[in-house]
Amino acid sequence: MDHALSSSQRQVPDLPLAGPTDHPVIAMPFHVEIDGRQYKGRGISLVRAEIAGLIDPHMAGLERMAWLVFRFQGFTVGLPVEVRMQEADAARGTAALVFLDPTGEHLPQLRHLVNAWIAGDLVTLGQAIAVRPVAAKPGAGQAARRLPRLRGMLLLLVLTAALVGLVAGKLFQRVFTHRLATPVVAGFDGRTLAATATGQVEFLDPQAKPGEVAYAIRANTGQVLSVAMPCDCRVEVLGVEAGSTVFAGDPVLRVSAPDAGLVVTGFALPEEMLDLARASGVDLRFADGLHVAAGLAPGGIGSAAPGAPVPFRLVPAEPLPADRLGQLAEVTLRYPVPGLIRPLSRLADRVLPAAEAKVP
Structure with a gap:
């Protein structure tokens, strides 16, 4: 990262002063776009810009719309300026752009950037420009x-x-x-009374008294097998009813003590x-x-x-x-x-x- 340049370090020793002497050319990072082609900026003032790149000698004296582009960290400033290309040197790859309307709409922004650069408020960061941070305690x-x-x-x-x-x-x-x-x-908590044979539930009485028939199953053999209620207890019917088909061992009733x-x-x-x-x-x-x-x-x-x-x-x-x-x-x-x-x-x-x- 380049360090900030002080005002005394921002002189341009290798750039000739062209035009009025009150508009010196300042070396600051920017580039110029003309007809889709980019040129590197060598220096800029409020009335002209110095560029370098692949210069077409036939463009000497031609008037074009140029974009002066200044890249900052996170954003870019582009200023459209009508220019005339002069002093084109194809061998060295340099040329000068003279602003046709130096007081145009671009002037306030360009003046602010040039003045900030001269004052040291802007520093170079590689190919970008950034604002110098405020000194902290x-x-x-x-x-x-x-x-x-x-x-x-x-x-x-x-x-x-x-x-x-x-x-x-x-x-x-x-x-x-x-x-x-x-x-x-x-x-x-209690015990389960299960089907004694495979067949159909022919009779079901959860309210049966002790010793009375609680349910009867007609087996596939034709026999009717009855199961008596074993106690005076709480009875739960386990998902069957009269007419249900059961297999041997399927639960029919669950009996438990009243306080179970x-x-x-x-x-x-x-x-x-x-x-x-x-x-x-x-x-x-x-x-x-x-x-x-x-x-x-x-x-x-x-x-x-x-x-x-x-x-x-x-x-x-x-x-x-x-x-x-x-x-x-x-x-x-x-x-x-x-x-x-x-x-x-x-x-x-x-x-x-x-x-x-x-x-x-």
Whole structure:
């Protein structure tokens, strides 16, 4: 970057003075465009300009519209001036442009640029012109530059920490958690009465007294198999009605004690049973976003035919309110975490959706 030139340094030793002596030619960076061709400016005054470039000797004495272009940092000033080319020297590649109307509309802008250059308010920056910066108090510029830099570093540190936390949480979720493919449903703690044969539900009475027939199934063999109500208890009908077709083992009724609390039941795929059995904790997430910690009930894994989904039962760590009856929940299994990375598990609890589940 060139430094600012003082007024005493802005003399033009190699440019002849032409025209009136009160208009000296000043060497300042600019270029001239005539008929689409560009010429480098060697010097300029209020009445003429000196140019260099590929000069056509036939243009000597011709009048043309010329653009005087001054390039600044971020913008350009262009002044249209009617000129006559004189003193054309094709061998040296120089010529002089005499302004036909020195007092034209370009004069105020040109006078301002020339005067600012002479006063030292304009400095050269390579091929450009820029305004000389105002001198600042010692240390003020450093403090002004240091504050945005500190803000940028702080923002970078915050974003880096957030990215590290997100990656760590996702890695923890990948290794130490597993989400079951099917949801579970909240219901009263009790036992399920299932279909005793494949066939059609011929009779269904959820209000039956103990010992009375609760439901009857006409099997495909033509036999009618009846199931008696085992107790004076609360009864839930599990999605069947008289006339429904059922398979052997399909749930029909669920019976529970009148004061029984809510549990969640569901079916796991056979390949998920080992994950369910070795889970150290379970997180239930209901549709409204509520998280509840739960555990596998004793004997909570049922039996099923080979390849069929296996029923299981989970007991919430805290009693569920009665209005959760029948609501679906998503199940996330959590595996034992080594003591060395327990702090990472607590970080994951704050980041992952299963935020409220407790990890042993």
